[in-house]
Amino acid sequence: MLDPFFSKWHGIDRTTIEWGPKIDPEKCTGCGLCVVTCGERRNVFGYDVEAKKAVVMAPLHCMVGCDNCAMGCLWDAITFPDDTEYVRRLSRSIPKHQIALELEKKLQDNPHLVVEGESELPSRR
Amino acid sequence: MAAKEWHGVDRSTLRWHPIIDEEKCTNCGLCLLTCGAGVFGYEKPINRFFVLNPGNCTLGCTTCGKVCPEAAISFPESSKVFIRNVIKQGKIFPKVKEELKARLEKFPEHELHQVNN
Numbered sequence: 414m415l416d417p418f419f420s421k422w423h424g425i426d427r428t429t430i431e432w433g434p435k436i437d438p439e440k441c442t443g444c445g446l447c448v449v450t451c452g453e454r455r456n457v458f459g460y461d462v463e464a465k466k467a468v469v470m471a472p473l474h475c476m477v478g479c480d481n482c483a484m485g486c487l488w489d490a491i492t493f494p495d496d497t498e499y500v501r502r503l504s505r506s507i508p509k510h511q512i513a514l515e516l517e518k519k520l521q522d523n524p525h526l527v528v529e530g531e532s533e534l535p536s537r538r
Numbered sequence: 539m540a541a542k543e544w545h546g547v548d549r550s551t552l553r554w555h556p557i558i559d560e561e562k563c564t565n566c567g568l569c570l571l572t573c574g575a576g577v578f579g580y581e582k583p584i585n586r587f588f589v590l591n592p593g594n595c596t597l598g599c600t601t602c603g604k605v606c607p608e609a610a611i612s613f614p615e616s617s618k619v620f621i622r623n624v625i626k627q628g629k630i631f632p633k634v635k636e637e638l639k640a641r642l643e644k645f646p647e648h649e650l651h652q653v654n655n
Contacts, residue, residue: 415653423571444631448611448648449545452574453641459648460638468650478604484617485598485625497604504568504607516567520580526570526590528581 415473422477422503424511431494433457433472438491440490447482447491451475456503458482477503483489525534544597546633547624553614555592556602562610563587569602569611578602597624 422426436446436538443465448458459470467490478500483491520527542549556569556577567587579590595652598621601612614620624630642649 414548423568433655444634446545446625446630446634449634449637449641453644454646456641456648459650460642460652461652462642463652469652470648474572476601478601479545480604481596481599481601481621482636484600485621487622487625497624500604501607501609504605509566511569512566512568515571516580518570523576526576528590530583 415471419474423507423515425503425507427473427477429478432477433475434469434480434491434493436467437490437492438464438466438467440488442488442490444465444487446485450482450485502503544624545628545637547597547630548653549593549597552597552624553593554599554620556589556600556611556613558589559610559612560613562608562609564608566606566607568605572605573602575599589615597621619620647655 415491421501422430436447442452443460445460448460448514449469451457455471455474455476457469457471457475459468460466480491483493554579565587566579568588569581571589573596575591575596577589577591577595578587580587598617600613600617603609603613
């Protein structure tokens, strides 16, 4: 199942991108942290209440580059593709105009992220 | 704004945020696009992306760092080591249990019964 909202990642067909969690049910203790760490909109996991195990329900909803669930799994039951440069190579293949279009919209929708003058800035330099 | 919490742990006492290497950064803006927490800002007069709200960064998240085409973003320490310390020291599991119950009530189709993984 793939929500149309997540069908593309910066213009790239999401079904061609290999990124999502895999759970080893032997290692999963059913703590549920992965289920609730994943955001409600993406909601990649389900939870088997009888077996007391997390289950990957919607791997294609997984945010490309996010592996927060695996980092937090104390039992190392969650794995992601281990090629750390894979996502970076994908990023480099995003057309520049695609990023520009999306940025324009996001900044329009989130004016609080736009700083107009240097005086408003926290010191950084 | 209400105090930011991560599964019951007070976010304000913890240091976790991206650090941009300005030598490597090409200002493509993908970090701002990918972040759902509003960490990055855009400084319009000089057309620059920067860390505007470090305290908004989701604890242990390194997504912007992984998608950065130039590998220009780093974090104060290893995500795995950091977040597992927070989990253990914060004794978060009672809260996680409540959150799981609430999640399954809100999204009943995510409550499964004896499926083989």
